[in-house]
Structure formats: structure tokens, C-alpha cells
Amino acid sequence: MVKMDIAALHGFLAQAFPQVAQDYRVESVGENRLVMRLLVGDRHLRPGGTVSGPAIFALADVAVYLAILAMIGPQALAVTTNASLDFMRKPASGQDLLAQCELLKLGRVLAVGEVRIFSDGVPDPVARASLTFSIPPKG
Amino acid sequence: MVKMDIAALHGFLAQAFPQVAQDYRVESVGENRLVMRLLVGDRHLRPGGTVSGPAIFALADVAVYLAILAMIGPQALAVTTNASLDFMRKPASGQDLLAQCELLKLGRVLAVGEVRIFSDGVPDPVARASLTFSIPPKG
Amino acid sequence: MVKMDIAALHGFLAQAFPQVAQDYRVESVGENRLVMRLLVGDRHLRPGGTVSGPAIFALADVAVYLAILAMIGPQALAVTTNASLDFMRKPASGQDLLAQCELLKLGRVLAVGEVRIFSDGVPDPVARASLTFSIPPKG
Amino acid sequence: MVKMDIAALHGFLAQAFPQVAQDYRVESVGENRLVMRLLVGDRHLRPGGTVSGPAIFALADVAVYLAILAMIGPQALAVTTNASLDFMRKPASGQDLLAQCELLKLGRVLAVGEVRIFSDGVPDPVARASLTFSIPPKG
Numbered sequence: 001m002v003k004m005d006i007a008a009l010h011g012f013l014a015q016a017f018p019q020v021a022q023d024y025r026v027e028s029v030g031e032n033r034l035v036m037r038l039l040v041g042d043r044h045l046r047p048g049g050t051v052s053g054p055a056i057f058a059l060a061d062v063a064v065y066l067a068i069l070a071m072i073g074p075q076a077l078a079v080t081t082n083a084s085l086d087f088m089r090k091p092a093s094g095q096d097l098l099a100q101c102e103l104l105k106l107g108r109v110l111a112v113g114e115v116r117i118f119s120d121g122v123p124d125p126v127a128r129a130s131l132t133f134s135i136p137p138k139g
Numbered sequence: 140m141v142k143m144d145i146a147a148l149h150g151f152l153a154q155a156f157p158q159v160a161q162d163y164r165v166e167s168v169g170e171n172r173l174v175m176r177l178l179v180g181d182r183h184l185r186p187g188g189t190v191s192g193p194a195i196f197a198l199a200d201v202a203v204y205l206a207i208l209a210m211i212g213p214q215a216l217a218v219t220t221n222a223s224l225d226f227m228r229k230p231a232s233g234q235d236l237l238a239q240c241e242l243l244k245l246g247r248v249l250a251v252g253e254v255r256i257f258s259d260g261v262p263d264p265v266a267r268a269s270l271t272f273s274i275p276p277k278g
Numbered sequence: 279m280v281k282m283d284i285a286a287l288h289g290f291l292a293q294a295f296p297q298v299a300q301d302y303r304v305e306s307v308g309e310n311r312l313v314m315r316l317l318v319g320d321r322h323l324r325p326g327g328t329v330s331g332p333a334i335f336a337l338a339d340v341a342v343y344l345a346i347l348a349m350i351g352p353q354a355l356a357v358t359t360n361a362s363l364d365f366m367r368k369p370a371s372g373q374d375l376l377a378q379c380e381l382l383k384l385g386r387v388l389a390v391g392e393v394r395i396f397s398d399g400v401p402d403p404v405a406r407a408s409l410t411f412s413i414p415p416k417g
Numbered sequence: 418m419v420k421m422d423i424a425a426l427h428g429f430l431a432q433a434f435p436q437v438a439q440d441y442r443v444e445s446v447g448e449n450r451l452v453m454r455l456l457v458g459d460r461h462l463r464p465g466g467t468v469s470g471p472a473i474f475a476l477a478d479v480a481v482y483l484a485i486l487a488m489i490g491p492q493a494l495a496v497t498t499n500a501s502l503d504f505m506r507k508p509a510s511g512q513d514l515l516a517q518c519e520l521l522k523l524g525r526v527l528a529v530g531e532v533r534i535f536s537d538g539v540p541d542p543v544a545r546a547s548l549t550f551s552i553p554p555k556g
Binding site (some may be wrong): 046088 | 433434435436460463464469470471472474475478496497498499500501502503504505
């Protein structure tokens with residue numbers, strides 16, 4: 001059922017979002033599940049060395065987006081319609097972030113994914129997010 | 140670490156929320172986890188026989204509340220400050236709802252819980268929710 | 279552009295939601311705007327006399343629902359897909375609640391409304407909410 | 418009651434967030450209200466020329482943050498704990514974004530702000546957001 005593997009997802013990302021593709025790496029993908037790494041660099045940091053809120057949002061957003069595409073194939077037109085995030089702990093300084101995404105619904109028109117975000121190697125989550133995407137009709 | 144077992148939670152609910160306590164039953168409780176059943180009755184239904192949105196909200200809210208109290212003990216003053224819900228599928232007609240709650244953060248001041256809600260016996264979730272509670276200082 | 283006036287909305291509510299219709303009263307309706315009153319009764323109260331979270335959720339939900347129907351006509355099938363609420367202040371004891379709703383988007387498929395909820399006569403809002411409804415295709 | 422004017426807010430932004438300060442301009446500030454402009458540049462754009470979701474999130478986040486600081490003074494430690502966003506329309510290509518922020522609650526511990534985001538010169542909002550900040554105790 002998974003239509004795009006890690007290589008296909010990386011290829012899509014490089015083509016559709018060339019400015020940011022090198023920041024991300026899909027760690028694993030499966031039926032309604034995807035794990036994505038944010039390779040943390042200076043541009044993701046707030047003063048003090050922790051990852052910024054917008055960088056966390058972007059990671060959650062792209063993780064759900066790719067989890068959807070992995071299931072339905074490369075349709076660049078799916079768009080985020082709603083996002084809800086809780087920022088719960090300060091990210092660990094100098095660590096990559098890992099986003100564990102699960103699709104709870106993959107409908108004809110709407111998809112809903114949940115994400116938990118961790119600092120690499122730290123058990124308690126930094127943030128959680130839920131996102132809704134609108135999937136445009138085909139053709 | 141769990142300070143209140145199922146019997147203690149039921150006792151608290153009956154005392155603090157006598158009007159609605161009989162609608163709910165704690166199925167299990169553990170470290171940062173709780174499963175709660177809504178014994179669906181006519182007052183929870185919309186025309187057509189599915190459980191109403193407010194009844195789903197109430198179930199998610201009380202599940203996180205009791206999951207917090209199970210960990211910190213009976214403090215009736217914790218209050219919901221934020222709730223985010225996605226309604227994903229129509230509940231099955233005539234079935235109880237089950238809320239599976241996990242606490243992602245239990246801080247000194249704020250607690251965050253996630254909930255997935257299922258029609259009893261149906262694998263795909265009806266709804267998801269995340270709730271934040273403010274915990275008042277002791278004494 | 280407003281297709282349903284207060285009388286038509288009250289008629290719809292009484293027919294579609296007979297169990298709860300008598301709890302609500304549309305105070306005003308206009309282009310993408312509606313104000314709704316919750317006639318607070320014992321069944322809406324938590325111990326201590328303040329309106330419960332689920333009753334606030336229900337008020338926000340029905341306010342956006344009727345604001346949409348006022349614009350598109352009586353289509354009972356619109357369903358809530360997402361809700362986000364912030365509970366900011368304790369409702370005043372013994373006061374009705376007023377929900378001021380504004381539709382920010384009324385698309386072909388999705389509608390988004392914002393709501394501020396006040397205790398009648400109190401200037402600071404009790405809660406805010408934003409809700410998304412999915413509007414099924416006609417015919 | 419407003420403790421920081423536009424110049425003070427710009428000074429704070431330049432000092433606390435030197436990497437991104439030049440992207441933003443406070444257009445107006447008042448009692449619990451602030452309007453902020455995102456000077457849209459290539460780094461905020463998705464392919465196709467519209468502003469990215471993370472850039473919209475960042476704008477809403479900084480608008481509420483500065484609206485809070487304008488009222489309480491420069492306390493760099495306030496942190497976002499929750500954010501909820503609805504993305505409703507595609508931003509106009511090549512236009513700045515304007516964020517109109519209103520604080521609905523400014524408590525001792527938590528503050529809640531609402532934001533509507535517009536493409537400059539376009540009446541229908543691109544997005545809405547609500548954010549909660551945790552305000553650390555003084556001293």
C-alpha cells in the first residue's frame with residue numbers, strides 16, 4: 001500500500017522544496033507512519049541554541065505531508081488547512097529533532113496526522129502536533 | 140507512582156460530578172495512561188443515533204482530568220485551558236465510546252494529554268483530542 | 279445574502295435538535311455573523327455554579343453551525359471536523375453566555391468560524407473557539 | 418499601560434532575534450493590540466511564490482509575543498506553549514503579510530492572543546491563529 005519509499009520521498013522533496021530539502025531526512029516510512037529527522041543547523045536555532053518554534057512547525061508539517069504522499073503518491077497540491085501544536089519542553093541543545101508521524105485519517109478530501117517530536121536521544125517529547133491537509137480532487 | 144486506582148477515581152467522580160459520574164467508567168489506569176468508557180445513552184446522541192460532539196468533548200476532557208488526578212491525587216481545582224479536537228469519523232450507532240488517554244507532560248503548572256476516541260469494537264478512531272490543564276499551586 | 283433569519287434558524291434548530299433547541303436563542307444574524315445566547319440552566323453547570331466546558335463547546339459549535347446555515351440554507355449535513363478552544367476565565371455564576379461568531383471562510387467544501395464567548399454583561403471573554411465544518415456536496 | 422512603543426519593540430527584536438528581526442516591522446501597537454508586517458522575501462516563499470506555512474506561523478508567533486511584551490515590558494523568557502492555526506486562503510503572490518493581533522487574556526501565568534493574517538491590500542484573511550504563552554514568574 002505504501003506508494004513511495006524513502007528514496008522516492010527524498011526525490012520528491014528535493015524537487016518540490018529545493019531550498020529546504022537538505023534539512024530533512026526520512027528515517028522510516030510505512031503504512032500510515034513516517035519518521036523524519038530535522039538535521040539541525042544554525043538557521044533553525046533561537047538564541048540560546050534551541051530549535052525555534054517555526055522550525056518545529058515546519059518539521060511537523062513536512063512529516064505529515066510526506067506521510068500522506070507515501071500513501072497516495074506524489075501530489076504536490078495537498079495543502080495544510082489546520083495545525084494545532086503544544087510545545088512542552090525545551091529541545092536539547094545541539095541535537096537533531098525526530099518527528100514520529102501517524103496518519104489517523106486518510107480520506108478522499110481530508111487527511112489528519114499526529115506528530116510527536118523528540119530531541120534525538122531524549123525520551124520525553126519536545127512537542128506534539130496534529131495537522132489536517134486538504135487533498136484536491138484528481139484530474 | 141499512580142496515586143489513585145480505579146475505585147478511587149470512581150469515588151472522586153461520584154463526589155465531584157454527581158450529575159454525570161454514572162455516564163463514565165474508568166477501564167484502566169496506569170503511569171500517565173488511562174482508558175475511559177462513555178456508557179452511551181440517549182442524552183449523548185444526535186438525531187440519527189450517533190454520539191454528539193459535546194459528548195465526545197466531555198469524554199476527552201474527563202479522561203485527561205482523571206489521568207492527571209491519578210498521578211497527582213484528588214485536586215478538584217485543575218482546569219482545562221486549551222482543547223483541540225479533530226472529528227474524523229461518525230461514531231458507530233449504539234456503541235459505547237472508549238477514550239485512550241496518554242499524558243505527554245505533567246509539569247508543576249501545566250499538563251498536556253492526548254486522547255484517541257473509538258467506538259467500542261471499531262479499529263479506526265472517531266476523534267482525537269489534545270488538552271491542556273492548568274494545575275493550581277498547592278496550599 | 280443571508281438566507282435564514284432568526285425565525286428560520288429557530289425553526290431549524292427545533293426540528294433538527296429538539297432535545298437542546300430550547301437552550302439556545304439566536305440574538306442576531308447577519309452576513310457571516312451571528313450572536314447566540316445559551317439560556318443557562320442547571321444541566322449546564324459544574325459544581326460551584328459555573329457553566330461546564332462541554333456546554334461552552336456545544337454553544338460555540340451550534341453558533342458556527344447556524345452562522346453557516348444562515349448563509350447557505352438549511353443543510354443538516356454539515357459536520358464539525360476540527361475545534362480549538364481556549365478557556366480563559368471562569369464564567370460568571372448564574373449568567374447566560376453569549377457567543378459572538380464570525381465566519382472567516384465559507385468555501386465550497388470547508389467553512390471556518392471564530393467565536394468569542396462572554397458571560398452576559400461581563401466585558402472580558404470566558405473563552406474563544408475556532409471551528410471548521412465540512413460541507414457535503416449538494417444533491 | 419503600553420510599556421513599549423514601536424521603537425522599543427524594534428530594539429528588543431533586533432537584540433533578541435538578530436537573524437530574523439529585519440523581516441518584521443511593527444506597524445502599530447496599543448492596549449492589547451499590535452499589527453505586524455512580514456517583509457516577504459525569497460526565504461519565506463514556497464515554489465509558486467506564496468508565503469510558506471512556517472513563515473505564517475512565525476509571523477503569528479512573533480506578533481503575539483511582541484503584543485505581550487508591549488504590555489509587560491521586555492521579558493525574553495515568555496514561551497509559546499500552544500498554537501492553533503487555520504490556513505484559509507493562498508497568500509497573494511509577492512505581497513507582504515500583515516498580522517493583526519489581539520490579546521484576549523494577559524494573566525499572571527498565561528497569555529492568549531488571536532491573530533488574523535492578511536496579504537497586504539486583500540480583505541479576506543489568509544490565516545487565523547491563536548497562541549498561548551507561558552509567562553515565567555519574575556525574579
